[in-house]
Amino acid sequence: MELKSVKMQIPEGANIIIGQTHFIKTVEDLYEIMVGISAQVKFGIAFCEASGACLIRVAGNDSTLQKIAIENAKALAAGHSFVILLKEAYPINFLNGIKQCPEVCHIYCATANPVEAIVAETEQGRGILGVIDGFSPKGVEGEKDIKERQALLRQIGYKL
Numbered sequence: 001m002e003l004k005s006v007k008m009q010i011p012e013g014a015n016i017i018i019g020q021t022h023f024i025k026t027v028e029d030l031y032e033i034m035v036g037i038s039a040q041v042k043f044g045i046a047f048c049e050a051s052g053a054c055l056i057r058v059a060g061n062d063s064t065l066q067k068i069a070i071e072n073a074k075a076l077a078a079g080h081s082f083v084i085l086l087k088e089a090y091p092i093n094f095l096n097g098i099k100q101c102p103e104v105c106h107i108y109c110a111t112a113n114p115v116e117a118i119v120a121e122t123e124q125g126r127g128i129l130g131v132i133d134g135f136s137p138k139g140v141e142g143e144k145d146i147k148e149r150q151a152l153l154r155q156i157g158y159k160l
Contacts, residue, residue: 001122005132006075008083008115009068015091016072016115017084017098018131020106024049024057026082031059033097034084041089044069050079050125062087076117078126080105090156109133 027047044065060066065085091110113134
């Protein structure tokens with residue numbers, strides 16, 4: 001078995017969601033979840049099929065995000081994994097819907113941070129073991145940091 005670190009491409013102003021699923025209709029169901037939750041979200045989905053034709057299935061409403069999702073899926077090359085890139089919305093608004101999708105088994109991350117997926121490769125294929133999301137902590141927040149965090153949440157509409 002070989003372990004690899006695979007860097008994900010995340011365009012400026014975009015977020016990425018990486019997950020594990022189990023069925024070919026996932027790409028269509030995830031598309032319906034995305035547009036059902038937000039009319040303004042721009043997104044691209046790439047789903048790596050793990051049996052049959054073993055194709056990367058694609059959906060979305062933004063061709064650039066679709067192309068980059070495909071590149072990320074090719075780089076992962078992990079069966080039954082999916083990558084969603086989105087703009088003009090936050091992942092937090094979609095996670096419950098995605099988790100409730102009957103085919104979705106696991107979500108590895110939902111972030112705008114730099115992401116590296118840790119992938120194991122065997123003779124059979126590849127699988128995602130986990131992700132490195134962003135950077136290591138540099139300390140513990142103080143009073144000023146708490147006020148800045150609270151102000152940011154209010155500024156972007158998540159708190160009154």
